[in-house]
Amino acid sequence: TDLSHIRNFSIIAHIDHGKSTLADRLIHLCGGLSDREMQEQVLDSMDIERERGITIKSQTVRLDYTAKDGKTYQLNLMDTPGHVDFAYEVSRSLAACEGSLLVVDSTQGVEAQTLANVYQAIENNHEIIPVLNKADLPASEPERIQQQIEDVIGIDASGAVLVSAKTGLNCDEVLEAIVTTLPAPTGDRDAPLKALIVDSWYDPYLGVMILVRIVDGTMKRGMKVTFMNTQTEHQIDQVGCFRPKMEKLAELAPGEVGYFTAAIKSVADAAVGDTVTETKKPATTALAGFKPSTPVVWCGLFPVDAADFEDLRDALGKLHLNDASFHFEPESSAALGFGFRCGFLGLLHLEIIQERLEREYNLDLITTSPSVVYKLHMNSGDLQELHNPADMPDVTKIDFIEEPWIKATIMVPDEYLGPVLQLCTERRGEQIELTYVGARAMAVYRLPLNEIVFDFYDRLKSCSRGYASFDYEVDEYRESDLVKVSILVNAEPVDALAFIAHRGQSESRARQVCSRLKDLIPRQLFKIPIQGAIGGKVIARETISAMRKDVTAKCYGGDITRKKKLLEKQKAGKKKMRQFGKVEIPQSAFIAALKMG
Numbered sequence: 001t002d003l004s005h006i007r008n009f010s011i012i013a014h015i016d017h018g019k020s021t022l023a024d025r026l027i028h029l030c031g032g033l034s035d036r037e038m039q040e041q042v043l044d045s046m047d048i049e050r051e052r053g054i055t056i057k058s059q060t061v062r063l064d065y066t067a068k069d070g071k072t073y074q075l076n077l078m079d080t081p082g083h084v085d086f087a088y089e090v091s092r093s094l095a096a097c098e099g100s101l102l103v104v105d106s107t108q109g110v111e112a113q114t115l116a117n118v119y120q121a122i123e124n125n126h127e128i129i130p131v132l133n134k135a136d137l138p139a140s141e142p143e144r145i146q147q148q149i150e151d152v153i154g155i156d157a158s159g160a161v162l163v164s165a166k167t168g169l170n171c172d173e174v175l176e177a178i179v180t181t182l183p184a185p186t187g188d189r190d191a192p193l194k195a196l197i198v199d200s201w202y203d204p205y206l207g208v209m210i211l212v213r214i215v216d217g218t219m220k221r222g223m224k225v226t227f228m229n230t231q232t233e234h235q236i237d238q239v240g241c242f243r244p245k246m247e248k249l250a251e252l253a254p255g256e257v258g259y260f261t262a263a264i265k266s267v268a269d270a271a272v273g274d275t276v277t278e279t280k281k282p283a284t285t286a287l288a289g290f291k292p293s294t295p296v297v298w299c300g301l302f303p304v305d306a307a308d309f310e311d312l313r314d315a316l317g318k319l320h321l322n323d324a325s326f327h328f329e330p331e332s333s334a335a336l337g338f339g340f341r342c343g344f345l346g347l348l349h350l351e352i353i354q355e356r357l358e359r360e361y362n363l364d365l366i367t368t369s370p371s372v373v374y375k376l377h378m379n380s381g382d383l384q385e386l387h388n389p390a391d392m393p394d395v396t397k398i399d400f401i402e403e404p405w406i407k408a409t410i411m412v413p414d415e416y417l418g419p420v421l422q423l424c425t426e427r428r429g430e431q432i433e434l435t436y437v438g439a440r441a442m443a444v445y446r447l448p449l450n451e452i453v454f455d456f457y458d459r460l461k462s463c464s465r466g467y468a469s470f471d472y473e474v475d476e477y478r479e480s481d482l483v484k485v486s487i488l489v490n491a492e493p494v495d496a497l498a499f500i501a502h503r504g505q506s507e508s509r510a511r512q513v514c515s516r517l518k519d520l521i522p523r524q525l526f527k528i529p530i531q532g533a534i535g536g537k538v539i540a541r542e543t544i545s546a547m548r549k550d551v552t553a554k555c556y557g558g559d560i561t562r563k564k565k566l567l568e569k570q571k572a573g574k575k576k577m578r579q580f581g582k583v584e585i586p587q588s589a590f591i592a593a594l595k596m597g
């Protein structure tokens with residue numbers, strides 16, 4: 001297709017503002033979907049995504065749209081992941097387009113997540129079309145939201161399109177606006193091939209599929225290509241696009257978006273952000289902005305049943321085929337036996353992988369306390385990275401420790417601002433900015449990452465009745481007075497429960513964990529002390545008193561079936577327990593004990 005007839009765009013929206021519904025509607029209008037198919041949402045495909053109503057993996061669709069000028073345009077809709085953990089993938093999708101639709105729920109208004117993505121789009125020189133969605137609802141306030149977009153984001157919203165993605169009202173106007181206001185891509189067909197890897201995923205039949213935006217040159221079947229950052233070579237098997245069904249094409253030309261396959265086995269070999277060029281006629285420079293993905297949150301995953309270790313290894317390997325951003329390496333722990341140390345982009349990412357392992361691979365797992373990566377400056381002058389609190393070396397050998405900080409943007413209605421600010425202060429936050437946008441406050445804070453990895457987001461939601469929105473980026477490493485707190489159950493240290501905390505908070509955290517564990521660990525026939533300690537010094541202590549009666553005692557010996565049920569339940573519960581010396585700790589205790597607040 002002639003470059004002037006191509007438009008590449010992404011949709012930026014806060015969760016639940018209607019991105020998927022609008023995408024489906026646009027696909028439907030361009031004939032890519034039948035009425036029946038329209039019933040099911042096409043773009044969000046993973047189960048967990050659908051259940052949680054968030055987009056994790058991006059998908060892209062090519063549409064043919066015949067505009068009012070009578071010409072047919074190729075529209076490439078790039079779906080972007082909708083969660084802070086996947087900010088880098090978002091940035092690459094945006095780099096592959098010339099414009100964005102900014103979808104805002106006209107009954108709600110602008111949210112923090114939207115802001116972060118809009119600013120990224122602006123940085124990528126995007127032309128932005130505001131789309132005010134949910135016009136069918138009586139609570140829709142298009143004028144107010146349009147004004148808010150101008151005030152908060154500072155873009156001209158006079159061309160905003162008011163639509164209902166649900167009923168289809170005005171959705172054709174969105175397509176028309178894409179054609180008339182977004183710029184066409186530029187590119188040189190005769191220059192050496194340069195293509196940006198936007199996404200990659202594993203297909204059981206075709207192997208790794210790679211989504212690219214062609215910047216210059218053309219990509220064809222049989223061509224030998226080099227990935228410029230990873231310096232690997234591959235031969236292209238197939239090129240094509242999604243409409244949304246997969247369709248093979250003869251070539252991908254400048255400005256176009258599509259996929260290729262090249263007998264690649266693991267997505268780790270096709271890093272998002274890398275540049276693909278032709279091996280025999282290579283480009284001189286790679287596209288800017290490549291960043292290898294680095295996990296920010298680490299934890300240990302151990303099978304409850306040691307016999308499941310090999311199954312866990314297999315399952316992690318399979319998941320890794322499809323998700324190069326999560327890392328795993330074997331680890332052994334005195335208490336938990338053999339398992340894996342795993343790195344994730346954030347807590348949601350961790351939960352997704354953990355859930356998939358349990359659901360799709362039927363594994364019972366113990367997840368150890370999540371930890372960020374600390375930098376240890378040793379007396380010897382060495383710099384060590386600490387991924388696991390249990391590996392903390394002798395403190396006398398450490399000169400100082402640094403921890404990662406983030407910059408967070410929180411938007412919240414005025415009436416919930418008090419508790420939100422208090423939460424940020426509790427978590428060692430430093431306020432950078434507090435401004436108002438209508439009745440909404442926007443607070444920008446610097447916070448230590450380790451203060452938000454456990455439950456910051458949940459707490460934020462609950463103290464604002466779900467109204468606060470949150471977005472963050474990793475900022476810098478800073479020196480901090482940090483200590484390792486060990487947890488001892490019945491005088492035995494439980495590695496998996498050890499955590500790193502700021503000295504000023506170590507005592508209250510240790511007390512919280514001990515008191516939680518007291519409720520989480522079932523009573524036994526003997527007394528169990530639970531202690532929190534820094535080095536040899538005990539800073540918190542609880543005791544679980546001995547159990548006096550046997551579990552069936554409460555049935556008064558009467559009802560046999562109830563008694564049986566109770567015993568069965570206890571047996572099932574056992575499966576999810578882990579033996580520590582003489583004490584059994586339920587799986588649920590590991591994470592629950594570490595949640596703060």
Ligand code: GTP
Nearest residue numbers: 016017018019020021053054055082134164165166
């Ligand atoms: P993520 O995939 O999590 O980013 O969410 P999303 O932005 O894709 O939202 P989605 O399209 O799933 O829509 C969220 C909810 O809003 C769904 O229940 C939709 O049915 C509903 N919705 C979307 N558009 C409209 C609309 O125009 N009017 C009304 N009344 N509801 C809508």
